[in-house]
Amino acid sequence: MDPEALQRAGWKVFSFRDLRERFIVPARARGTARTSLDNPAKPLLDLLRASSPLAVVGAPLKTAADLRNLYGFIVEPCYREGLTLLVSTDRELEDLDPVDFVDPIGYAWTLERLQYVASRYRLGPGPDAMPPLTPIEALLYAAMRNRGLTPIAQFGIGKYRADFAFTDARLVVECDGKPWHDPERDRARDAVLRSKGWEPIHFTGSEITRDAAECALRVARELTRRLTTAESDAPDIGIRVRRSPWVRLLEWIRGLFGRPSVATGSSRDEGGQGLGVRRVAPWTANLDPEQGKAVVSHDGIVQVIAPAGSGKTTVLVARVRELVARGVPPNRILCCTFNAAAAAELQTRLDQEGVEGVEARTFHAMGRRILKHAEQLPGDVLTMSFGQWRRLAKLAMDATDGGVWIEAPDAKEQISGLKLGQMLTVEEFAEAAATPGERTLATLYRLYEDELAAHERTDFDDFIFKAVRLLKRDPGTRRHWQGEFSAVLVDEYQDIEPAQE
Numbered sequence: 082m083d084p085e086a087l088q089r090a091g092w093k094v095f096s097f098r099d100l101r102e103r104f105i106v107p108a109r110a111r112g113t114a115r116t117s118l119d120n121p122a123k124p125l126l127d128l129l130r131a132s133s134p135l136a137v138v139g140a141p142l143k144t145a146a147d148l149r150n151l152y153g154f155i156v157e158p159c160y161r162e163g164l165t166l167l168v169s170t171d172r173e174l175e176d177l178d179p180v181d182f183v184d185p186i187g188y189a190w191t192l193e194r195l196q197y198v199a200s201r202y203r204l205g206p207g208p209d210a211m212p213p214l215t216p217i218e219a220l221l222y223a224a225m226r227n228r229g230l231t232p233i234a235q236f237g238i239g240k241y242r243a244d245f246a247f248t249d250a251r252l253v254v255e256c257d258g259k260p261w262h263d264p265e266r267d268r269a270r271d272a273v274l275r276s277k278g279w280e281p282i283h284f285t286g287s288e289i290t291r292d293a294a295e296c297a298l299r300v301a302r303e304l305t306r307r308l309t310t311a312e313s314d315a316p317d318i319g320i321r322v323r324r325s326p327w328v329r330l331l332e333w334i335r336g337l338f339g340r341p342s343v344a345t346g347s348s349r350d351e352g353g354q355g356l357g358v359r360r361v362a363p364w365t366a367n368l369d370p371e372q373g374k375a376v377v378s379h380d381g382i383v384q385v386i387a388p389a390g391s392g393k394t395t396v397l398v399a400r401v402r403e404l405v406a407r408g409v410p411p412n413r414i415l416c417c418t419f420n421a422a423a424a425a426e427l428q429t430r431l432d433q434e435g436v437e438g439v440e441a442r443t444f445h446a447m448g449r450r451i452l453k454h455a456e457q458l459p460g461d462v463l464t465m466s467f468g469q470w471r472r473l474a475k476l477a478m479d480a481t482d483g484g485v486w487i488e489a490p491d492a493k494e495q496i497s498g499l500k501l502g503q504m505l506t507v508e509e510f511a512e513a514a515a516t517p518g519e520r521t522l523a524t525l526y527r528l529y530e531d532e533l534a535a536h537e538r539t540d541f542d543d544f545i546f547k548a549v550r551l552l553k554r555d556p557g558t559r560r561h562w563q564g565e566f567s568a569v570l571v572d573e574y575q576d577i578e579p580a581q582e
Contacts, residue, residue, distance in 0.1 A: 084138055092167065093132040097140040097151070100125065105154050118386065126158055134165035142172045145182045148191040152198070160198050161381045174199055187553040217256045217289045218244055224293035225254075228301055237412030237438045238279060241270055246279075248408050250307040253281040254300055256289060277435070280307065364402040364434070368395070376400050380407075384574070397570055398430050401439055409567050411438030417581075418443060418572040427572060444581040445541065448548035455551060455558055463538030465493075473532065477525035483517040487525060496526055500546040501578035545580050 084094045104125035111121040120126065129135065137155055141147045151168070159166040174196050179189035214222060214234060222245065225232050232254060236246035245254040253274060257267070271281045282303055284296045365373045372392060375385045376399045383400075387393050397416065405411055416431070418424050421443055428441035442450075452458045465473075470489035478484035487495070499505050499522075505513075507530055511523040533540060540546075552559050571577070 084136070087136045087167070092134050092136045094136045094138060095132070097137050097155075100137065100155070101150060104128070105150050108154070122154060122158075125154060129155070129158055129164060130162055132164075133159075133162075134167070135159075136167040136169070138169040140168055140170045142170050142174070142177060145184055145189070145191060148182055148195055149184070152191050152195045156195060156198055157381065161379060188556075188559075193559075215256065217286045220293045221245070221254070221256055221284065221289045221296055224289075224297035225300060227294070228297045230297065230301060230304070231408070232300075233408050233410060236410045238274060238277065241274065242412075243274075243279075243281075246410075247304060249406055250304050251279045252300075252303060252307055253279050255281055255283045257283050257285050277437070362403070362406065364399040368392075368399060372396050372399075376403050394427065394430065394572055397427075397572055398434055398436075400570060401431060401436055402434060404568050405436060405439075411436060412440075413565070413567040414439045415447070415566045415569045416441040416572065417447060417569065419576050421446075423572065444577065445544045448544035448546075451548040451551065451558070451562060452544065454561070455555070457547070457551060459539035459543060459547070460537045461539070462541050463533055463536055465532075473525055473528050476528055477521050480528075481517070481521045481524045484521045484524070485518050487518075487521060492525055495522055496529055496540075497542050499526060500540070500542045501580040504546065504549060504580050506550075542580075545578075549580050 087094050104122065108121040108125065115121065140151050140155075142151070151170075156166070156168070174192075177192060179192055182189045182192045184190045218234070222232065222234065225245070230247075232245035232247060234245055236243045236248070236253075238246070238253070243253040244256050246252070247254075255267070267283070274281055280303070282300065289296055365376050368376065372395070375383065375396050385393055385396055387396075401414055401416065404414060416424075416427055416439060418427055418441065424441050424443045424446070431439050431441060449458065467489050470492050474487045474489060474492050478486050499510055503510070507523070507527045510519075510526060514520045514523040529540075552562065
Protein backbone atom coordinates (compact mmCIF):
# COMPACT_ATOMS: atom_id res chain seq x y z
CA MET A 82 0.00 0.00 0.00
CA ASP A 83 1.63 3.25 -1.18
CA PRO A 84 0.76 6.11 1.23
CA GLU A 85 1.57 8.78 -1.37
CA ALA A 86 -0.70 7.16 -3.94
CA LEU A 87 -3.48 6.97 -1.37
CA GLN A 88 -3.05 10.67 -0.55
CA ARG A 89 -3.22 11.59 -4.23
CA ALA A 90 -6.45 9.56 -4.44
CA GLY A 91 -8.01 11.63 -1.63
CA TRP A 92 -7.35 9.42 1.38
CA LYS A 93 -6.10 10.83 4.67
CA VAL A 94 -3.24 8.52 5.63
CA PHE A 95 -2.10 7.81 9.20
CA SER A 96 0.65 5.64 10.56
CA PHE A 97 -0.72 3.15 13.09
CA ARG A 98 2.45 3.52 15.13
CA ASP A 99 1.91 7.28 15.31
CA LEU A 100 -1.75 6.88 16.33
CA ARG A 101 -0.76 4.36 18.98
CA GLU A 102 1.88 6.60 20.55
CA ARG A 103 -0.15 9.83 20.36
CA PHE A 104 -3.59 8.55 21.30
CA ILE A 105 -3.94 4.87 22.20
CA VAL A 106 -1.17 4.54 24.80
CA PRO A 107 -2.25 7.72 26.69
CA ALA A 108 -5.90 6.61 26.60
CA ARG A 109 -5.08 3.18 28.01
CA ALA A 110 -2.86 4.75 30.67
CA ARG A 111 -5.87 6.60 32.10
CA GLY A 112 -7.27 3.26 33.27
CA THR A 113 -9.81 3.18 36.10
CA ALA A 114 -8.03 5.84 38.14
CA ARG A 115 -9.44 8.74 36.10
CA THR A 116 -11.65 11.25 37.89
CA SER A 117 -13.76 12.25 34.88
CA LEU A 118 -16.40 10.46 32.81
CA ASP A 119 -14.93 12.01 29.65
CA ASN A 120 -13.90 9.41 27.09
CA PRO A 121 -10.07 9.25 27.23
CA ALA A 122 -10.07 8.27 23.53
CA LYS A 123 -12.11 11.33 22.47
CA PRO A 124 -9.18 13.11 20.70
CA LEU A 125 -8.63 10.02 18.54
CA LEU A 126 -12.34 9.57 17.83
CA ASP A 127 -12.64 13.23 16.78
CA LEU A 128 -9.68 12.76 14.43
CA LEU A 129 -11.22 9.66 12.84
CA ARG A 130 -14.60 11.34 12.32
CA ALA A 131 -12.99 14.29 10.60
CA SER A 132 -10.76 12.19 8.33
CA SER A 133 -13.00 9.91 6.25
CA PRO A 134 -11.98 8.41 3.89
CA LEU A 135 -8.95 7.42 5.95
CA ALA A 136 -6.21 4.83 5.61
CA VAL A 137 -4.20 3.43 8.52
CA VAL A 138 -0.91 1.85 7.47
CA GLY A 139 1.59 -0.35 9.28
CA ALA A 140 -0.76 -2.02 11.75
CA PRO A 141 0.94 -5.06 13.35
CA LEU A 142 -0.96 -8.29 13.99
CA LYS A 143 1.54 -10.09 16.20
CA THR A 144 -0.16 -10.25 19.62
CA ALA A 145 -3.63 -10.20 21.13
CA ALA A 146 -2.82 -6.69 22.43
CA ASP A 147 -2.15 -5.55 18.84
CA LEU A 148 -5.60 -6.80 17.83
CA ARG A 149 -7.27 -5.10 20.80
CA ASN A 150 -5.67 -1.76 19.88
CA LEU A 151 -6.61 -2.04 16.22
CA TYR A 152 -10.16 -3.22 16.87
CA GLY A 153 -11.07 -1.08 19.87
CA PHE A 154 -9.52 2.21 18.80
CA ILE A 155 -9.70 2.13 14.99
CA VAL A 156 -11.94 -0.48 13.36
CA GLU A 157 -15.01 -0.58 15.57
CA PRO A 158 -15.30 3.23 15.99
CA CYS A 159 -15.12 3.66 12.21
CA TYR A 160 -17.63 0.85 11.73
CA ARG A 161 -20.07 2.41 14.19
CA GLU A 162 -19.70 5.86 12.60
CA GLY A 163 -20.10 4.52 9.06
CA LEU A 164 -16.70 5.89 8.01
CA THR A 165 -14.69 4.73 5.00
CA LEU A 166 -11.60 2.94 6.33
CA LEU A 167 -8.67 1.16 4.72
CA VAL A 168 -6.20 -0.71 6.96
CA SER A 169 -2.80 -2.05 5.92
CA THR A 170 -1.55 -4.87 8.17
CA ASP A 171 1.59 -6.99 8.20
CA ARG A 172 -0.48 -10.22 8.02
CA GLU A 173 -3.85 -11.35 6.69
CA LEU A 174 -6.60 -11.86 9.28
CA GLU A 175 -7.43 -15.23 7.72
CA ASP A 176 -3.88 -16.43 8.37
CA LEU A 177 -4.01 -15.82 12.13
CA ASP A 178 -4.27 -18.89 14.38
CA PRO A 179 -6.82 -18.28 17.17
CA VAL A 180 -4.60 -20.25 19.57
CA ASP A 181 -1.99 -17.46 19.36
CA PHE A 182 -4.47 -14.67 20.09
CA VAL A 183 -6.37 -15.80 23.19
CA ASP A 184 -7.72 -12.88 25.24
CA PRO A 185 -7.99 -12.88 29.05
CA ILE A 186 -11.63 -13.89 28.60
CA GLY A 187 -10.39 -17.36 27.59
CA TYR A 188 -10.59 -17.49 23.78
CA ALA A 189 -9.68 -15.34 20.75
CA TRP A 190 -12.53 -12.91 21.36
CA THR A 191 -10.97 -9.85 19.70
CA LEU A 192 -9.86 -11.83 16.65
CA GLU A 193 -13.40 -13.12 16.16
CA ARG A 194 -14.87 -9.62 16.47
CA LEU A 195 -12.27 -8.17 14.12
CA GLN A 196 -12.96 -10.84 11.51
CA TYR A 197 -16.71 -10.26 11.87
CA VAL A 198 -16.49 -6.50 11.32
CA ALA A 199 -13.91 -6.86 8.54
CA SER A 200 -16.19 -9.25 6.66
CA ARG A 201 -18.97 -6.64 6.69
CA TYR A 202 -16.62 -3.84 5.71
CA ARG A 203 -15.51 -5.88 2.75
CA LEU A 204 -18.86 -7.34 1.72
CA GLY A 205 -21.44 -4.81 2.87
CA PRO A 206 -25.05 -5.96 3.18
CA GLY A 207 -25.52 -9.27 1.46
CA PRO A 208 -26.62 -12.86 1.91
CA ASP A 209 -24.16 -13.43 4.77
CA ALA A 210 -25.67 -10.54 6.70
CA MET A 211 -29.32 -11.50 6.11
CA PRO A 212 -31.71 -14.35 6.80
CA PRO A 213 -32.34 -16.71 3.86
CA LEU A 214 -34.76 -15.33 1.26
CA THR A 215 -37.08 -17.10 -1.15
CA PRO A 216 -36.50 -16.32 -4.87
CA ILE A 217 -39.34 -13.76 -5.05
CA GLU A 218 -38.24 -12.17 -1.74
CA ALA A 219 -34.70 -11.84 -3.08
CA LEU A 220 -36.03 -10.27 -6.29
CA LEU A 221 -38.13 -7.68 -4.45
CA TYR A 222 -35.35 -7.01 -1.93
CA ALA A 223 -32.91 -6.22 -4.76
CA ALA A 224 -35.45 -3.91 -6.41
CA MET A 225 -36.08 -2.02 -3.16
CA ARG A 226 -32.34 -1.70 -2.52
CA ASN A 227 -31.89 -0.37 -6.06
CA ARG A 228 -34.36 2.38 -5.17
CA GLY A 229 -32.29 3.25 -2.11
CA LEU A 230 -34.75 1.72 0.36
CA THR A 231 -33.48 -0.20 3.38
CA PRO A 232 -35.98 -2.92 4.32
CA ILE A 233 -35.33 -5.23 7.26
CA ALA A 234 -35.82 -8.87 6.31
CA GLN A 235 -37.63 -11.39 8.53
CA PHE A 236 -38.69 -8.78 11.10
CA GLY A 237 -40.37 -10.16 14.23
CA ILE A 238 -43.60 -8.45 15.39
CA GLY A 239 -45.00 -10.30 18.39
CA LYS A 240 -45.55 -13.90 17.31
CA TYR A 241 -45.48 -12.96 13.61
CA ARG A 242 -42.54 -12.56 11.26
CA ALA A 243 -42.80 -10.10 8.36
CA ASP A 244 -41.01 -10.71 5.05
CA PHE A 245 -39.80 -7.08 5.13
CA ALA A 246 -40.43 -4.16 7.48
CA PHE A 247 -39.78 -0.41 7.59
CA THR A 248 -39.92 0.32 11.31
CA ASP A 249 -40.21 4.12 11.41
CA ALA A 250 -43.07 4.03 8.92
CA ARG A 251 -44.60 0.92 10.56
CA LEU A 252 -44.91 -0.62 7.09
CA VAL A 253 -44.82 -4.38 6.42
CA VAL A 254 -44.16 -5.77 2.92
CA GLU A 255 -45.27 -9.33 2.22
CA CYS A 256 -44.37 -11.54 -0.76
CA ASP A 257 -47.25 -13.95 -1.35
CA GLY A 258 -45.74 -16.83 -3.26
CA LYS A 259 -48.30 -19.57 -3.95
CA PRO A 260 -46.57 -22.44 -2.08
CA TRP A 261 -46.55 -20.45 1.16
CA HIS A 262 -49.66 -18.30 0.72
CA ASP A 263 -52.69 -18.88 2.96
CA PRO A 264 -55.17 -15.99 2.40
CA GLU A 265 -57.24 -16.72 5.52
CA ARG A 266 -54.20 -16.82 7.77
CA ASP A 267 -52.85 -13.65 6.14
CA ARG A 268 -56.11 -11.77 6.77
CA ALA A 269 -56.05 -12.73 10.45
CA ARG A 270 -52.41 -11.70 10.76
CA ASP A 271 -53.02 -8.39 8.94
CA ALA A 272 -55.82 -7.55 11.37
CA VAL A 273 -53.49 -8.09 14.32
CA LEU A 274 -50.73 -6.03 12.71
CA ARG A 275 -53.12 -3.14 11.97
CA SER A 276 -54.29 -3.20 15.59
CA LYS A 277 -50.66 -2.61 16.57
CA GLY A 278 -50.24 0.32 14.16
CA TRP A 279 -48.57 -1.57 11.28
CA GLU A 280 -49.82 -1.39 7.69
CA PRO A 281 -49.26 -4.51 5.54
CA ILE A 282 -48.77 -4.23 1.78
CA HIS A 283 -48.89 -7.43 -0.30
CA PHE A 284 -47.39 -8.44 -3.63
CA THR A 285 -48.10 -11.70 -5.41
CA GLY A 286 -45.27 -13.76 -6.81
CA SER A 287 -46.40 -12.97 -10.37
CA GLU A 288 -46.41 -9.21 -9.68
CA ILE A 289 -42.86 -9.34 -8.37
CA THR A 290 -41.65 -11.58 -11.20
CA ARG A 291 -43.30 -9.42 -13.86
CA ASP A 292 -42.07 -6.02 -12.59
CA ALA A 293 -40.18 -5.94 -9.29
CA ALA A 294 -39.17 -2.32 -9.95
CA GLU A 295 -42.83 -1.24 -10.08
CA CYS A 296 -43.48 -3.07 -6.79
CA ALA A 297 -40.54 -1.24 -5.20
CA LEU A 298 -41.93 2.08 -6.48
CA ARG A 299 -45.28 1.32 -4.83
CA VAL A 300 -43.41 0.63 -1.57
CA ALA A 301 -41.60 3.98 -1.89
CA ARG A 302 -44.89 5.81 -2.42
CA GLU A 303 -46.48 4.16 0.60
CA LEU A 304 -43.42 5.05 2.67
CA THR A 305 -43.76 8.68 1.59
CA ARG A 306 -47.41 8.74 2.59
CA ARG A 307 -46.89 7.13 5.99
CA LEU A 308 -43.75 9.07 6.92
CA THR A 309 -45.41 12.35 5.94
CA THR A 310 -48.49 11.52 8.03
CA ALA A 311 -46.35 10.43 11.00
CA GLU A 312 -44.35 13.65 10.78
CA SER A 313 -47.42 15.90 10.72
CA ASP A 314 -48.93 14.09 13.75
CA ALA A 315 -45.76 14.32 15.88
CA PRO A 316 -45.55 16.75 18.83
CA ASP A 317 -43.94 20.03 17.80
CA ILE A 318 -41.01 20.05 20.23
CA GLY A 319 -37.68 20.76 18.57
CA ILE A 320 -34.37 19.30 19.78
CA ARG A 321 -31.10 18.79 17.99
CA VAL A 322 -29.97 15.23 17.47
CA ARG A 323 -28.08 13.23 14.89
CA ARG A 324 -30.22 13.03 11.75
CA SER A 325 -32.14 9.81 11.49
CA PRO A 326 -31.49 7.71 8.38
CA TRP A 327 -35.26 7.73 7.94
CA VAL A 328 -35.31 11.53 7.72
CA ARG A 329 -32.69 11.32 4.96
CA LEU A 330 -34.72 8.57 3.28
CA LEU A 331 -37.88 10.71 3.42
CA GLU A 332 -36.03 13.62 1.78
CA TRP A 333 -34.85 11.30 -0.98
CA ILE A 334 -38.30 9.79 -1.60
CA ARG A 335 -39.92 13.22 -1.70
CA GLY A 336 -37.34 14.25 -4.25
CA LEU A 337 -38.50 11.40 -6.50
CA PHE A 338 -42.01 12.81 -6.67
CA GLY A 339 -41.23 16.53 -6.61
CA ARG A 340 -42.19 16.98 -2.96
CA PRO A 341 -40.46 19.66 -0.84
CA SER A 342 -37.65 18.36 1.33
CA VAL A 343 -37.50 18.31 5.11
CA ALA A 344 -35.96 21.48 6.52
CA THR A 345 -32.93 20.71 8.68
CA GLY A 346 -30.59 22.70 10.86
CA SER A 347 -26.88 23.14 10.39
CA SER A 348 -25.59 22.75 13.94
CA ARG A 349 -22.81 20.29 14.67
CA ASP A 350 -22.36 17.94 17.59
CA GLU A 351 -19.18 17.40 19.62
CA GLY A 352 -17.88 14.85 17.15
CA GLY A 353 -18.23 17.19 14.21
CA GLN A 354 -21.24 15.37 12.75
CA GLY A 355 -24.01 17.24 11.00
CA LEU A 356 -27.20 17.60 13.02
CA GLY A 357 -30.77 18.17 11.95
CA VAL A 358 -33.88 19.36 13.72
CA ARG A 359 -36.42 16.63 14.27
CA ARG A 360 -39.42 16.33 16.51
CA VAL A 361 -39.06 14.43 19.73
CA ALA A 362 -40.02 10.76 19.56
CA PRO A 363 -42.81 9.80 22.00
CA TRP A 364 -40.39 7.72 24.08
CA THR A 365 -38.07 10.71 24.75
CA ALA A 366 -40.64 13.50 25.13
CA ASN A 367 -40.94 13.09 28.93
CA LEU A 368 -37.25 12.53 29.68
CA ASP A 369 -34.82 15.12 30.94
CA PRO A 370 -31.95 16.19 28.63
CA GLU A 371 -29.39 13.73 30.04
CA GLN A 372 -31.83 10.84 29.87
CA GLY A 373 -32.77 11.76 26.31
CA LYS A 374 -29.10 11.92 25.35
CA ALA A 375 -28.57 8.38 26.66
CA VAL A 376 -31.59 7.06 24.76
CA VAL A 377 -30.64 8.50 21.36
CA SER A 378 -26.91 7.83 21.73
CA HIS A 379 -24.84 6.03 19.11
CA ASP A 380 -24.98 2.33 18.29
CA GLY A 381 -22.55 0.08 20.14
CA ILE A 382 -21.55 0.27 23.79
CA VAL A 383 -23.43 2.89 25.84
CA GLN A 384 -23.06 2.99 29.62
CA VAL A 385 -25.48 4.99 31.77
CA ILE A 386 -24.14 6.03 35.18
CA ALA A 387 -26.76 7.37 37.58
CA PRO A 388 -27.84 7.02 41.23
CA ALA A 389 -30.71 4.92 42.53
CA GLY A 390 -34.19 6.21 41.72
CA SER A 391 -33.03 8.42 38.85
CA GLY A 392 -34.86 6.56 36.10
CA LYS A 393 -32.28 4.12 34.71
CA THR A 394 -34.93 1.50 33.94
CA THR A 395 -37.09 4.15 32.28
CA VAL A 396 -34.12 5.04 30.09
CA LEU A 397 -33.51 1.38 29.28
CA VAL A 398 -37.11 0.89 28.13
CA ALA A 399 -36.95 4.07 26.04
CA ARG A 400 -33.66 2.87 24.55
CA VAL A 401 -35.37 -0.35 23.49
CA ARG A 402 -38.04 1.65 21.66
CA GLU A 403 -35.32 3.77 20.04
CA LEU A 404 -33.49 0.66 18.82
CA VAL A 405 -36.69 -0.77 17.35
CA ALA A 406 -37.29 2.54 15.56
CA ARG A 407 -33.77 2.33 14.14
CA GLY A 408 -34.58 -1.04 12.64
CA VAL A 409 -33.48 -3.59 15.22
CA PRO A 410 -36.09 -6.40 15.20
CA PRO A 411 -37.69 -6.77 18.67
CA ASN A 412 -36.97 -10.50 18.67
CA ARG A 413 -33.25 -9.68 18.36
CA ILE A 414 -33.14 -7.48 21.49
CA LEU A 415 -32.29 -9.02 24.87
CA CYS A 416 -32.74 -7.24 28.21
CA CYS A 417 -30.89 -8.81 31.13
CA THR A 418 -31.27 -7.97 34.79
CA PHE A 419 -30.23 -9.27 38.19
CA ASN A 420 -33.16 -11.22 39.64
CA ALA A 421 -36.51 -12.70 38.64
CA ALA A 422 -38.57 -9.92 40.23
CA ALA A 423 -36.63 -7.23 38.36
CA ALA A 424 -36.94 -9.18 35.10
CA ALA A 425 -40.71 -9.54 35.56
CA GLU A 426 -41.06 -5.81 36.27
CA LEU A 427 -38.94 -4.96 33.22
CA GLN A 428 -41.04 -7.28 31.02
CA THR A 429 -44.20 -5.58 32.29
CA ARG A 430 -42.76 -2.15 31.49
CA LEU A 431 -41.85 -3.28 27.97
CA ASP A 432 -45.32 -4.75 27.43
CA GLN A 433 -46.96 -1.54 28.68
CA GLU A 434 -44.92 0.42 26.13
CA GLY A 435 -46.18 -1.86 23.37
CA VAL A 436 -42.78 -3.38 22.62
CA GLU A 437 -43.69 -6.99 21.84
CA GLY A 438 -41.12 -9.65 21.15
CA VAL A 439 -38.34 -8.16 23.32
CA GLU A 440 -37.04 -10.62 25.90
CA ALA A 441 -36.40 -9.65 29.51
CA ARG A 442 -34.46 -12.37 31.31
CA THR A 443 -32.23 -12.86 34.31
CA PHE A 444 -28.66 -13.97 33.66
CA HIS A 445 -29.50 -17.32 35.24
CA ALA A 446 -32.46 -17.79 32.89
CA MET A 447 -30.29 -16.91 29.91
CA GLY A 448 -27.62 -19.38 31.03
CA ARG A 449 -30.25 -22.08 31.49
CA ARG A 450 -31.50 -21.44 27.96
CA ILE A 451 -27.96 -21.74 26.54
CA LEU A 452 -27.38 -25.05 28.33
CA LYS A 453 -30.78 -26.41 27.30
CA HIS A 454 -30.13 -25.55 23.63
CA ALA A 455 -26.85 -27.48 23.83
CA GLU A 456 -28.63 -30.39 25.56
CA GLN A 457 -26.33 -29.94 28.57
CA LEU A 458 -28.93 -28.81 31.06
CA PRO A 459 -28.33 -30.49 34.45
CA GLY A 460 -31.11 -31.54 36.81
CA ASP A 461 -33.22 -29.35 39.06
CA VAL A 462 -31.60 -27.00 41.55
CA LEU A 463 -30.60 -28.54 44.89
CA THR A 464 -31.35 -26.28 47.85
CA MET A 465 -29.32 -27.22 50.95
CA SER A 466 -30.36 -26.35 54.47
CA PHE A 467 -28.22 -24.59 57.06
CA GLY A 468 -27.63 -27.94 58.78
CA GLN A 469 -26.50 -29.60 55.55
CA TRP A 470 -23.96 -26.83 54.95
CA ARG A 471 -22.65 -27.23 58.52
CA ARG A 472 -22.25 -30.97 57.93
CA LEU A 473 -20.22 -30.39 54.75
CA ALA A 474 -18.12 -27.74 56.51
CA LYS A 475 -17.28 -30.22 59.33
CA LEU A 476 -16.36 -32.94 56.82
CA ALA A 477 -14.15 -30.51 54.90
CA MET A 478 -12.33 -29.35 58.04
CA ASP A 479 -11.70 -32.92 59.19
CA ALA A 480 -10.54 -34.09 55.73
CA THR A 481 -8.02 -31.26 55.21
CA ASP A 482 -4.53 -31.18 56.70
CA GLY A 483 -4.64 -28.13 59.01
CA GLY A 484 -8.29 -27.65 58.10
CA VAL A 485 -10.23 -24.66 59.42
CA TRP A 486 -13.89 -24.12 60.24
CA ILE A 487 -16.03 -22.34 57.63
CA GLU A 488 -19.39 -21.01 58.77
CA ALA A 489 -22.37 -22.31 56.82
CA PRO A 490 -23.44 -18.92 55.29
CA ASP A 491 -19.80 -18.23 54.36
CA ALA A 492 -19.45 -21.66 52.78
CA LYS A 493 -22.31 -21.07 50.36
CA GLU A 494 -21.14 -17.52 49.54
CA GLN A 495 -17.51 -18.51 48.99
CA ILE A 496 -18.40 -21.34 46.59
CA SER A 497 -20.64 -18.93 44.71
CA GLY A 498 -17.67 -16.56 44.52
CA LEU A 499 -15.49 -19.30 43.02
CA LYS A 500 -18.08 -19.96 40.31
CA LEU A 501 -19.29 -16.45 39.46
CA GLY A 502 -16.30 -14.41 40.60
CA GLN A 503 -13.20 -16.45 39.73
CA MET A 504 -14.96 -18.90 37.37
CA LEU A 505 -12.87 -21.85 38.64
CA THR A 506 -13.73 -25.54 38.70
CA VAL A 507 -12.96 -27.70 41.74
CA GLU A 508 -9.74 -28.96 40.12
CA GLU A 509 -8.58 -25.48 39.09
CA PHE A 510 -9.10 -23.99 42.54
CA ALA A 511 -7.58 -26.99 44.38
CA GLU A 512 -4.44 -26.73 42.27
CA ALA A 513 -3.97 -23.06 43.23
CA ALA A 514 -4.99 -23.36 46.92
CA ALA A 515 -2.05 -22.40 49.15
CA THR A 516 -3.29 -21.54 52.65
CA PRO A 517 -5.12 -23.84 55.12
CA GLY A 518 -8.29 -21.81 54.55
CA GLU A 519 -8.05 -22.16 50.77
CA ARG A 520 -7.32 -25.89 51.01
CA THR A 521 -10.33 -26.38 53.30
CA LEU A 522 -12.51 -24.43 50.88
CA ALA A 523 -11.23 -26.59 48.02
CA THR A 524 -12.23 -29.72 49.94
CA LEU A 525 -15.63 -28.22 50.75
CA TYR A 526 -16.10 -27.32 47.07
CA ARG A 527 -15.35 -30.94 46.06
CA LEU A 528 -17.73 -32.35 48.69
CA TYR A 529 -20.47 -29.98 47.54
CA GLU A 530 -20.05 -31.01 43.87
CA ASP A 531 -20.11 -34.68 44.94
CA GLU A 532 -23.38 -33.98 46.78
CA LEU A 533 -24.90 -32.45 43.65
CA ALA A 534 -23.80 -35.42 41.52
CA ALA A 535 -25.17 -37.94 44.05
CA HIS A 536 -28.62 -36.32 43.87
CA GLU A 537 -28.40 -35.66 40.09
CA ARG A 538 -29.08 -31.99 40.83
CA THR A 539 -27.40 -28.71 39.98
CA ASP A 540 -26.35 -25.53 41.74
CA PHE A 541 -28.25 -22.35 40.83
CA ASP A 542 -25.00 -20.59 39.89
CA ASP A 543 -24.15 -23.42 37.49
CA PHE A 544 -26.68 -22.02 35.02
CA ILE A 545 -24.25 -19.12 34.52
CA PHE A 546 -20.95 -20.82 35.34
CA LYS A 547 -21.43 -23.80 33.01
CA ALA A 548 -22.91 -21.65 30.24
CA VAL A 549 -19.84 -19.39 30.33
CA ARG A 550 -17.45 -22.33 30.14
CA LEU A 551 -19.47 -23.88 27.32
CA LEU A 552 -19.37 -20.65 25.32
CA LYS A 553 -15.62 -20.38 25.83
CA ARG A 554 -14.75 -23.88 24.70
CA ASP A 555 -17.32 -24.49 21.94
CA PRO A 556 -17.01 -22.16 18.90
CA GLY A 557 -20.21 -23.54 17.36
CA THR A 558 -22.31 -22.73 20.43
CA ARG A 559 -20.62 -19.35 20.67
CA ARG A 560 -21.41 -18.48 17.04
CA HIS A 561 -25.04 -19.49 17.52
CA TRP A 562 -25.61 -17.20 20.48
CA GLN A 563 -23.52 -14.35 19.05
CA GLY A 564 -25.92 -14.40 16.12
CA GLU A 565 -29.08 -14.65 18.20
CA PHE A 566 -29.26 -11.00 19.30
CA SER A 567 -28.35 -7.66 17.73
CA ALA A 568 -28.57 -5.67 20.98
CA VAL A 569 -28.13 -6.62 24.63
CA LEU A 570 -29.16 -4.20 27.38
CA VAL A 571 -28.27 -4.79 31.04
CA ASP A 572 -30.16 -3.23 33.93
CA GLU A 573 -28.35 -2.74 37.28
CA TYR A 574 -25.04 -3.49 35.56
CA GLN A 575 -23.06 -2.46 38.65
CA ASP A 576 -24.37 -5.47 40.61
CA ILE A 577 -23.31 -8.25 38.28
CA GLU A 578 -20.48 -10.75 38.79
CA PRO A 579 -17.59 -11.36 36.36
CA ALA A 580 -19.26 -14.52 35.03
CA GLN A 581 -22.44 -12.58 34.26
CA GLU A 582 -20.42 -9.86 32.56
